[in-house]
Amino acid sequence: MPKFTIDLTAAAVAKLQAIVARHNADNGTALTVADWVLLNLKEIAIGEELGKTAESIRRQAEDDANAATAAAIRAERDRLLASLGGQ
Secondary structure, three states, X not given: OOOOOOOOOHHHHHHHHHHHHHHHHHHOOOOOHHHHHHHHXXXXXXXXHHHHHHHHHHHHHHXXXXXXXXXXXXXXXXXXXXXXXXX
């Protein structure tokens, strides 16, 4: 597996530590700065693919919701018509 080494100033590390501490508090995690950097790089790497997939999932959920709504309205129409009796 390729390995990368980066140099950071103490000031940059201090700022990253504050960001990571906030991230850990918000998410119930215990990431180190290195873990957090790696996670963010991986998220950048998958971002475009995830965005496309999320849009596809959103569209499918919207289509499913619209179909369920239309079916529920048709069922209620049929019930109301039936409640009037006759033909």
